[in-house]
Amino acid sequence: NLVLCSKGIPQTLAAFGLESFLDEAGCKLVFYLHRVARGVSLSTTCLLSGFQAIKLCPSISRWMEVLIRSPKWIVFSCFLCWVLHFMVNIPIAMYVAGPTNSKNMSMVFVYRYCSTHHSGILFSINAVIYTFMDGMCLALMLCTSISMVLVLQRHKHRVQHIRSSRLSPRTSHETRATHTILILVSMFVSFHALAAILSYLITQLQNLSQWLRNIAVLVASGFPT
Numbered sequence: 636n637l638v639l640c641s642k643g644i645p646q647t648l649a650a651f652g653l654e655s656f657l658d659e660a661g662c663k664l665v666f667y668l669h670r671v672a673r674g675v676s677l678s679t680t681c682l683l684s685g686f687q688a689i690k691l692c693p694s695i696s697r698w699m700e701v702l703i704r705s706p707k708w709i710v711f712s713c714f715l716c717w718v719l720h721f722m723v724n725i726p727i728a729m730y731v732a733g734p735t736n737s738k739n740m741s742m743v744f745v746y747r748y749c750s751t752h753h754s755g756i757l758f759s760i761n762a763v764i765y766t767f768m769d770g771m772c773l774a775l776m777l778c779t780s781i782s783m784v785l786v787l788q789r790h791k792h793r794v795q796h797i798r799s800s801r802l803s804p805r806t807s808h809e810t811r812a813t814h815t816i817l818i819l820v821s822m823f824v825s826f827h828a829l830a831a832i833l834s835y836l837i838t839q840l841q842n843l844s845q846w847l848r849n850i851a852v853l854v855a856s857g858f859p860t
Contacts, residue, residue, distance in 0.1 A: 637672035638859040641665050646852045649748045659733035662749035666731045667724055674720035674768070676859060680823060681772045681779070682712050688779035691786045723768070726761050762838075769831060773824055780820035787813050826858040
């Protein structure tokens with residue numbers, strides 16, 4: 636909800652022609668909240684997938700199984716995600732400014748309602764950090780989802796002889812769960828990967844079309860929606 640509200644509402648207002656409705660403080664707050672919410676959404680989805688994979692995996696150690704069954708550890712992990720992204724995204728405020736009418740400033744990208752300055756070695760370092768964190772989340776999501784699918788398929792084959800005597804044509808629980816996992820991970824990886832590519836293009840291309848920015852916002856809002 637925070638991802639959708641922090642970027643979707645301002646972008647929708649700008650798309651309908653309303654410009655300069657935020658001052659510099661408002662722009663910094665909106666961009667900061669969007670980055671924090673996006674990172675937390677990414678991380679907690681991966682955490683959920685990881686907890687599910689640990690519960691399904693029969694070879695996991697006993698102490699880890701006991702650990703994840705406690706709701707306190709799940710809440711604590713989500714809390715750490717919030718703290719981490721609150722701290723990591725602090726530099727966002729340095730690159731965001733209020734709306735500007737200047738078209739000759741170097742490395743300035745106007746979002747109609749705000750402008751961002753993408754320059755300097757610090758921005759490059761932060762970009763590498765953000766890319767690394769997103770890549771880690773995507774890789775973790777892929778690994779945990781693949782492991783869950785493999786465990787479910789092995790269990791399905793193990794109990795196949797029991798179900799073969801039944802005449803029920805219903806799809807097995809393992810098959811339905813596998814389909815759900817595959818749909819989730821496909822949407823997760825495709826939306827975030829495409830959003831990352833579009834974000835990179837926005838920071839690199841000059842004289843960028845406003846339509847491409849709108850598409851980038853739409854894609855970034857796809858998975859939360």
